[in-house]
Amino acid sequence: GAVVSQHPSWVICKSGTSVKIECRSLDFQATTMFWYRQFPKQSLMLMATSNEGSKATYEQGVEKDKFLINHASLTLSTLTVTSAHPEDSSFYICSATRTSGQKQYFGPGTRLTVT
Amino acid sequence: GENVEQHPSTLSVQEGDSAVIKCTYSDSASNYFPWYKQELGKRPQLIIDIRSNVGEKKDQRIAVTLNKTAKHFSLHITETQPEDSAVYFCAARERGSTLGRLYFGRGTQLTVWP
Numbered sequence: 356g357a358v359v360s361q362h363p364s365w366v367i368c369k370s371g372t373s374v375k376i377e378c379r380s381l382d383f384q385a386t387t388m389f390w391y392r393q394f395p396k397q398s399l400m401l402m403a404t405s406n407e408g409s410k411a412t413y414e415q416g417v418e419k420d421k422f423l424i425n426h427a428s429l430t431l432s433t434l435t436v437t438s439a440h441p442e443d444s445s446f447y448i449c450s451a452t453r454t455s456g457q458k459q460y461f462g463p464g465t466r467l468t469v470t
Numbered sequence: 471g472e473n474v475e476q477h478p479s480t481l482s483v484q485e486g487d488s489a490v491i492k493c494t495y496s497d498s499a500s501n502y503f504p505w506y507k508q509e510l511g512k513r514p515q516l517i518i519d520i521r522s523n524v525g526e527k528k529d530q531r532i533a534v535t536l537n538k539t540a541k542h543f544s545l546h547i548t549e550t551q552p553e554d555s556a557v558y559f560c561a562a563r564e565r566g567s568t569l570g571r572l573y574f575g576r577g578t579q580l581t582v583w584p
Contacts, residue, residue: 387570398576452570461513
């Protein structure tokens with residue numbers, strides 16, 4: 356068990372539009388989900404921590420009005436990139452932890468390209 | 471916040487040799503240290519982890535050691551195989567962090583030559 360999915364796996368959008376990325380825990384309940392951003396050949400940069408039913412906690416330097424996070428249930432968190440710009444192009448990966456655990460299980464990632 | 475340093479950034483070994491990747495952390499309160507393997511374009515996969523109350527943990531060809539006093543931990547891969555080639559990330563989690571945040575090292579590109 357501990358499978359995390361993301362949708363879409365890749366998306367291309369035009370500058371100024373918004374894009375929503377879904378992260379789902381398929382076979383477990385996830386109290387907490389995390390959103391990361393990864394540039395080519397670089398590490399995982401934590402953007403925000405999302406707890407079910409409460410507001411997300413954003414890392415320093417991450418604009419909460421630009422990267423909207425919603426964690427409506429124990430199996431679903433969404434990241435919406437609003438008014439996307441080319442510099443937002445990146446690989447976005449979510450992870451989730453079980454209610455009682457601390458291991459983080461990662462989704463397959465979403466490749467976002469803003470033209 | 472926690473700061474995790476990882477070395478080396480690249481590592482090349484011959485098949486069958488051992489590989490060692492080292493990480494240091496800054497916050498002595500950190501208590502959980504996972505290692506992830508990420509193949510190109512794929513998700514990070516948890517390969518082994520260790521808690522602060524343990525000094526060493528082994529799983530077949532993979533082992534992790536932790537030195538709390540020196541605040542460093544290492545990944546050891548023995549009898550390396552070409553399929554071990556990937557980027558490896560270490561991470562640290564703060565004790566008492568109700569958010570459960572992990573702080574990652576910069577990664578090590580491991581290449582195993584046949």
